[in-house]
Amino acid sequence: MDAGNNLLLYFLLLLVIRPCFCIDSLTQSQPLKDGDFLISQGEVFQLGFFSRGKSGNRYVGVWYYKLSEKTVVWVANRDHPLTNTSGVLSVDTTGQLALSYSGTPQVLIWSSDILSTGGGNYSAKILDTGNFVLFKDQYSEKNTVWQGFDHPTDTFLPYMKLQWNKRTRENKFLTSWKSPENPASGQYSFRFNVTGSVPQLYIYDGVTPVLRAGPWNGITFSGLPEYTVSPVNDVTNLFYIDNNEEVATYYIVNTPGLFTRFVLNDEGFTERLNWNPESQKWDAFWTGPDGQCDKYAHCGAFSNCNPVKLSDQGCECLPGYQDRSGGKSPTNIFGGCVRKPGALVCNNGEGFKEVPGVKVPDATKARWQSDLGIKACKEFCLKDCSCSACMTVNITSGKGCLTWYADLIDVREFSQGGQVLYLRVDSSELAKDRTKRVLLKVLLPVLVTIILIIVLISRLLLKKKKIRAKNKNRELSHGSENSDISFMERYQDALAANDTEVHCFSANTIIAATENFSISKKLGEGGFGPVYKGQLHGGQDIAVKRLSITSTQGIEEFRNEIILIAKLQHRNLVRLLGYCIQQEKMLIYEYLPNRGLDHFIFAKKSVLNWRTRFDIATGIARGMIYLHHDSRLRIIHRDLKASNVLLDASMNPKISDFGMARIFGSDQNEETTKRVVGTYGYMSPEYAMEGLFSIKSDVFSYGVLLLEIISGRKNTSSFDAENSINLIGHVWDRWLQGKPLEIVDASLGESYDVSEVSRCIHIGLLCVQESAAIRPTMSEVASMLCNERTPSSAPEQPAFINRATVNFGSVKSCSSSGIAATKTNSVTVSIVEGR
Ligand SMILES: *[C@@H]1O[C@H](CO)[C@@H](O)[C@H](O)[C@H]1NC(C)=O
Ligand SMILES: *[C@@H]1O[C@H](CO)[C@@H](O)[C@H](O)[C@H]1NC(C)=O
Numbered sequence: 001m002d003a004g005n006n007l008l009l010y011f012l013l014l015l016v017i018r019p020c021f022c023i024d025s026l027t028q029s030q031p032l033k034d035g036d037f038l039i040s041q042g043e044v045f046q047l048g049f050f051s052r053g054k055s056g057n058r059y060v061g062v063w064y065y066k067l068s069e070k071t072v073v074w075v076a077n078r079d080h081p082l083t084n085t086s087g088v089l090s091v092d093t094t095g096q097l098a099l100s101y102s103g104t105p106q107v108l109i110w111s112s113d114i115l116s117t118g119g120g121n122y123s124a125k126i127l128d129t130g131n132f133v134l135f136k137d138q139y140s141e142k143n144t145v146w147q148g149f150d151h152p153t154d155t156f157l158p159y160m161k162l163q164w165n166k167r168t169r170e171n172k173f174l175t176s177w178k179s180p181e182n183p184a185s186g187q188y189s190f191r192f193n194v195t196g197s198v199p200q201l202y203i204y205d206g207v208t209p210v211l212r213a214g215p216w217n218g219i220t221f222s223g224l225p226e227y228t229v230s231p232v233n234d235v236t237n238l239f240y241i242d243n244n245e246e247v248a249t250y251y252i253v254n255t256p257g258l259f260t261r262f263v264l265n266d267e268g269f270t271e272r273l274n275w276n277p278e279s280q281k282w283d284a285f286w287t288g289p290d291g292q293c294d295k296y297a298h299c300g301a302f303s304n305c306n307p308v309k310l311s312d313q314g315c316e317c318l319p320g321y322q323d324r325s326g327g328k329s330p331t332n333i334f335g336g337c338v339r340k341p342g343a344l345v346c347n348n349g350e351g352f353k354e355v356p357g358v359k360v361p362d363a364t365k366a367r368w369q370s371d372l373g374i375k376a377c378k379e380f381c382l383k384d385c386s387c388s389a390c391m392t393v394n395i396t397s398g399k400g401c402l403t404w405y406a407d408l409i410d411v412r413e414f415s416q417g418g419q420v421l422y423l424r425v426d427s428s429e430l431a432k433d434r435t436k437r438v439l440l441k442v443l444l445p446v447l448v449t450i451i452l453i454i455v456l457i458s459r460l461l462l463k464k465k466k467i468r469a470k471n472k473n474r475e476l477s478h479g480s481e482n483s484d485i486s487f488m489e490r491y492q493d494a495l496a497a498n499d500t501e502v503h504c505f506s507a508n509t510i511i512a513a514t515e516n517f518s519i520s521k522k523l524g525e526g527g528f529g530p531v532y533k534g535q536l537h538g539g540q541d542i543a544v545k546r547l548s549i550t551s552t553q554g555i556e557e558f559r560n561e562i563i564l565i566a567k568l569q570h571r572n573l574v575r576l577l578g579y580c581i582q583q584e585k586m587l588i589y590e591y592l593p594n595r596g597l598d599h600f601i602f603a604k605k606s607v608l609n610w611r612t613r614f615d616i617a618t619g620i621a622r623g624m625i626y627l628h629h630d631s632r633l634r635i636i637h638r639d640l641k642a643s644n645v646l647l648d649a650s651m652n653p654k655i656s657d658f659g660m661a662r663i664f665g666s667d668q669n670e671e672t673t674k675r676v677v678g679t680y681g682y683m684s685p686e687y688a689m690e691g692l693f694s695i696k697s698d699v700f701s702y703g704v705l706l707l708e709i710i711s712g713r714k715n716t717s718s719f720d721a722e723n724s725i726n727l728i729g730h731v732w733d734r735w736l737q738g739k740p741l742e743i744v745d746a747s748l749g750e751s752y753d754v755s756e757v758s759r760c761i762h763i764g765l766l767c768v769q770e771s772a773a774i775r776p777t778m779s780e781v782a783s784m785l786c787n788e789r790t791p792s793s794a795p796e797q798p799a800f801i802n803r804a805t806v807n808f809g810s811v812k813s814c815s816s817s818g819i820a821a822t823k824t825n826s827v828t829v830s831i832v833e834g835r
C-alpha cells in the first residue's frame with residue numbers, strides 16, 4: 001500500500017473512532033468529552049477543553065482554529081475549573097448546557113443556567129463569529145436560548161455587544177483574566193456606567209475608574225479618538241446604540257478574512273489587535289490607557305492634561321483657573337485648579353472661552369438636553385450661575401447639549417479627534433481672547449499688507465535704480481533682495497505650520513503604494529534603512545523609509561515622537577507625511593524628484609553655479625535655525641551631511657532625517673552618549689571623541705558642509721598630494737597663506753562673487769573651530785551669510801586637521817600642528833527640550 005492510501009485509512013479510522021472530530025454542533029445525544037473539539041463551519045473558531053500554565057486546570061473555551069498561536073477568546077467555566085481531564089460538556093434533558101465530571105453520579109461544575117424553556121430538541125453550536133449558541137430545533141437567532149456572546153470574558157469580538165439592558169438592568173462587559181495563565185475573573189473590567197447624564201464607557205480596577213472612554217460623540221467614544229483613526233477605520237466600523245431597550249456598542253469587520261480582536265488584558269490595558277499572517281503574530285495597533293493623560297482624573301479639577309507638556313505631569317489649569325496650591329506645590333503632585341480669585345462669572349459680562357481638541361469631561365454629574373445646538377446650549381448654561389461649562393455632542397441620532405455644574409474632571413487634550421469645550425470665564429479672560437483675536441484677525445493682515453506694499457515698492461524702486469545704474473552697482477540690490485526674501489519666507493513658514501497633519505498609514509496602503517517594496521522602487525539606503533518611492537491612491541508621490549534599526553521605544557511612544565516631529569514644518573525640511581507601525585516601523589515623507597546634494601556637489605558639479613550654491617547654503621542654515629531655535633522642540637540633528645540634504649525641483653534644499661536622533665535616542669537624552677551616531681568627516685571633535693553633543697556639534701557639521709559646497713570636494717577625500725590631511729586642513733592651510741580662493745571649485749571658473757565666497761569660507765572656518773564655545777550659532781551663521789553681520793573674529797585653528805586624531809590612533813605623521821581632542825566643558829545643551 002502506498003502512503004496516500006495509508007493516510008486515507010488513517011482518516012477513515014479517525015472518523016470511525018471520533019465521530020465528532022470535525023462537526024460544529026453538540027446535541028442531546030452527543031456530549032463533548034475532554035480531547036474532542038467542535039469546529040465552526042467556516043473553520044474559523046474551535047471549541048474544546050484547554051489548560052493554561054502549570055495548574056492542570058481544564059477549561060472549556062473558544063479559540064481561533066487556524067492560528068499558530070492558541071488565542072482563547074472565550075471561556076465557559078472561567079471561575080469553575082475542572083481539576084482533571086474527565087470533564088464532559090453536554091446538552092442535558094432539560095435543554096441546559098452542562099459541564100460536569102463523567103461518571104455516576106455526574107458532578108455539575110458549570111451550566112448555562114437558564115430558566116427552562118419547555119420541551120424540545122436542544123443543540124449547541126460554535127459559529128464562525130466565535131459565538132457558542134444553544135438553540136431549540138433548527139438554529140436561528142429566534143430559536144437561540146443562550147449564547148456565549150452574552151457572557152463575554154476578556155475579549156470583545158466583532159459582532160459581539162457590550163450592552164446595558166434597560167429592561168433587565170443586565171450589564172454585559174469585559175472582565176480581565178487574573179493572569180495570562182489564569183482565566184479566572186480578574187480585577188479589571190471594561191463596561192458602561194449609565195448612572196450619569198449620558199452613558200459612559202470605563203475601564204475599572206474593581207470599582208475605581210482607571211480610564212474613562214467617555215460618552216459617544218457621534219463618531220466614537222470621546223476618550224478614544226485614535227481608536228477610529230486608520231488603520232482601524234480601514235478594517236472595522238464601530239457602532240453605538242441608545243434606545244428604549246439598550247445602550248450598546250459593537251463593531252464589524254470590513255476586511256474579509258482578517259482576524260481582529262479587542263482585549264482587556266490582565267494588567268488593565270485594552271488592546272486592539274490584528275493577526276499578521278506574515279509574522280504569525282498579533283499586531284497591537286492601539287492600546288489604552290495611553291500615557292498619564294489617559295488616567296482617570298489625573299490632573300484633578302478644572303485642569304487639562306496635555307500629553308506634549310513635559311512638566312507638571314502634563315497638567316495645566318483651564319483658562320481662568322489657577323493651581324490650587326498657588327503654583328508652589330512642594331510635592332510636585334498636581335492637585336487640580338480653582339477659579340482665579342476675584343473672577344466674576346455671574347451676570348458680570350462673563351462668557352465662554354473655547355478649549356478645542358479635548359475629551360468630553362466626566363459627564364456623570366452633568367445635565368443633558370437633547371436637540372439643543374451650541375447657541376441654545378450656551379444660553380442655557382448662562383442662565384444658571386453655577387454652570388461652569390457646556391458642550392454639544394451627538395450622543396444618539398440627534399445633537400444634544402451637556403452642561404456642567406460641579407468640578408470639571410478628566411479633561412485631556414488630543415492631537416486629533418477632540419471636541420470643543422465652552423468654558424465659562426469672566427470678562428477679563430474674554431478680553432484677553434478678544435485682544436488676541438483682534439491681533440490675529442485684524443492687525444496681522446494689516447501688517448502683512450503693509451509689509452507687502454513696502455516690499456513691492458522697494459523692489460520697484462530698486463529695479464528703477466538698477467536700470468539707472470545698470471552696470472555700476474550690482475552688489476547692492478542683491479544684498480537687500482536677499483533679506484526681503486528671508487523675511488517673507490519666515491512668514492510663510494509660520495503660516496504653513498498651522499495645517500500640520502500626520503497620518504497613520506496602514507501597512508496595506510504602503511505595500512500597495514510601493515508595489516510590495518519592489519526593488520525597482522528603491523531609491524537608496526539611508527542611515528536608518530532603505531528608502532522606497534511610492535504612489536498613493538490619489539496619485540501623490542511619497543518616499544517610504546523602512547526603519548531597519550529598531551528603537552527601544554514602545555509603539556505608543558514611537559507614535560507620539562512622530563506626531564511631535566511631524567509638527568516641524570519648514571520649507572527647508574523634508575515634510576513627514578505620516579508613519580506606519582502596523583507590521584514594521586516606517587516613515588512616510590514627501591517625495592522629492594531630485595537626488596541628494598552630495599550628487600550635485602561631488603558628481604554633477606556643472607549644474608550648480610555659485611548663486612545656486614549660495615542659496616542652498618542659506619536654505620540649509622534656515623532649516624537648521626528652525627530645528628535649533630524656532631520650532632517647539634529643540635532638535636539636534638547629529639547627522640547633517642550632503643547626502644541628508646535633498647533638493648526639490650527648483651533646487652531648494654530640504655534637510656532630511658531630522659528627528660531621527662530623537663526617535664532612536666531614548667537612551668541618549670543626556671548631554672553625552674555612548675553610541676555615537678553620525679558620519680565620519682562631519683562629526684565635531686567633542687562628539688566623536690567624547691560623545692558630547694549640542695547645537696554646536698551641528699554647527700560643526702554645517703561648517704564642513706559649507707566648505708564642501710564651496711570646494712566641491714568631500715572633507716574626507718584625500719589631500720595627501722597637497723600635503724594636507726582633509727578638506728578642513730586644506731582650507732586652513734590656504735587661509736593661513738592668505739589664498740583662500742584657491743579652494744573654490746574649479747568648475748565654477750571665474751563666475752562667482754569674490755567677496756561673498758571669501759565670506760563663506762570665513763564662516764565655514766568659524767563653524768569648524770575646535771572649541772565648541774566659540775563656534776557661532778546657526779542664526780549667527782545665517783546673518784553672516786546674508787551679510788547682515790560681518791564675521792568679526794578671525795577663525796581659530798579648526799579641529800581634525802591631523803589625521804592621527806581622526807582615525808582614533810591610526811598614526812600617520814603629519815606636519816599640521818595641534819591635536820584636536822581637548823575636552824570642552826561648556827557644551828551641556830541637551831538634545832531635546834520641550835518648549
Ligand atoms: C476528577 O475529579 C473529580 C472531582 O475531584 C472526581 O470526582 C473524579 O473521580 C476525577 N476523575 C478522575 C478520572 O480522576
Ligand atoms: C427531536 O428530534 C428527533 C430526531 O431528530 C425526533 O425524532 C423527535 O421527534 C424530536 N422531538 C421533538 C419534541 O421535536
Ligand SMILES: *[C@@H]1O[C@H](CO)[C@@H](O)[C@H](O)[C@H]1NC(C)=O
Nearest residue numbers: 192193194195196204207364
Ligand atoms: C457608576 O458611576 C458612579 C459615579 O461614579 C458610581 O457611584 C457607580 O458605582 C458606578 N456604577 C457602576 C456600575 O460602576
Ligand SMILES: *[C@@H]1O[C@H](CO)[C@@H](O)[C@H](O)[C@H]1NC(C)=O
Nearest residue numbers: 217218219392393394399419
Ligand atoms: C454631530 O453631527 C453633526 C451633524 O449630524 C455633525 O456636523 C457634527 O460634526 C457632529 N459632531 C460630532 C462631534 O460628531
